[in-house]
Amino acid sequence: MQTGCIFDIKRFAIHDGPGIRTTVFFKGCPLSCRWCHNPEGINANDEIIYRENRCIHCDDCISVCSLQAITNRDGGKIINTEICDLCGKCVDICPSTALEFVGTNMTVSEVMGEIEKDTAFFDESGGGVTFSGGDPLLQFDFLRKILEQCRERKIHTTLDLSGYCPYESLENIQNLVTLFLFDLKVYDEEIHRQYTGVSNRLILSNLKKITKNENHVIVRIPVIPGVNDTEKEIDNISRYLSSLSNLREVHLLRHHNLGVSKYEQLSMPKFKIECFPEGKSDLKRIRTEMEKHGFTIKIGG
Template sequence: MAEGKIINLMKYSIHDGPGIRTTVFFKGCPLSCLWCHNPESQCLGQELMYWPERCIGCGQCLEICPHGAVTVIAGKLAYRRDQCQACGACCKVCHAGVRELAAKTMSVREVMAAIEKDLIFYDESGGGVTFSGGEAFMQPVFLLELLKECRKKEIHTTLETCGYVNHELLHRMSAWVDLFLYDVKLMDSQKHQSVTGVSNELILANLRWLAEHHPQVIVRVPIIPGINDDQETLQQLGEFVASLQRITELHLLSYHKAGSDKYQRLGRTYQLPDLQSPDNERMGQIKGQLERFGLKVKIGG
């Protein structure tokens, strides 16, 4: 059975598709959105998250680290991220939770065992499993085996995707997905590249294909103040989604900075420290504007 890197497995989720769900967060993403609230999911490789304020100074990490990533400066333990290989040796001996690996390697069997524990909740609520990330398509072999296992056991599957995926891979795997939650950030390709790191041409082309060939697709738009909430962008977005075959539902996700502290834990800098979440009134205004295109618009997942 295939193995994959999972950053989290969240039970009893009600925001990632219909009913009560288990959401499986894959590691790895081709985008690097400035507002990403799961930065630990961006890099496909293993990473180490660091909470120096938890340190009790026991020194066990200093003794066990094989790469010289732990040292002593001015009488205190210090972490040298440039030397760290994210091997996890220090995590195993630290009882204070100072360091933690960002992902866990799991087999298809292990993930399915966790999913199947909640079958009764899926059956009663019309729920199932949602594969999210990061971007689940970054681990295609692992994802496909999980989708096939879910199909065998009649578990409803939802796939949340940024859409930046090879055409052939999307076409081949779409038959195993019951529902797509498809993220659209911006319509302007250059601006999209400036805030996510990639053009949106492939993303929009894949969405057009899904709209013609898959029966269940919901477009999701993160509302990021000052980036994609202006009148022109919303007009372009409404026109585009309304032009898609069979897609009538659009979900608006309000920006939040709940994951901003993770950047510090990963040794990175959060690029939008002063950005505030849009208030309920503003989200309502955006909802009303997009509803004029004949779309069913919902605030939240």
């Protein structure tokens, strides 16, 4: 039976599409944005999270690890992910759930079971289910099967995506997705590569194609101080978006640093998280600039 890796399911979400929504978070993302506030969604593989606030410092985890992969550091624990074989003994022995695996392998019917618990709220509010992550398209076959079942049950579906995927994948599922929330980070290719780890040419090309086909697409821009809030970037993004067919709505997402602590919890030194100053970007100025290009701009999403 096919399974997919889900790292969270949030109910009563109101920012990921219309109405009241259930948001299903898929594990694995092709980008590693330095401002990512869901770093547990980046790695497609299993990993262990350590929450220091739950730890009672019994050191049972250190004793049980035959590979000496978990050690003390700065008053907490750190796992050497180069050595750890994810045997799970430390997770099992931990008396306070300070150590836990991130992500659960679920079948399509298990995910549908979770979604269908909330259909009364969807019907009442015009809501539905949102697939987010990570990037759900990294688990394409699994996602498609869930989308098919949502279509059969007439559940509104929103797909939050990075756009970094073969266009054929988007083409294949476009008739099953009611709303695309398409993330656009940076227009300048080098800046995009520097802050996300990949070129944006495929993303820009996919966005152009997907908006041609009468799909309902909203572009979401996480506004990152000093990265994409400059006059030049906003102008370039606006001009590019103006060239697309059928794009009417853009959401500007305010940056926050709430995910920073998770990087340590996940022992993720290889990902270069950065703290960007919160509240520094003038979102109202950016909204005014972008409105000149004829878009409906919403702050928040």
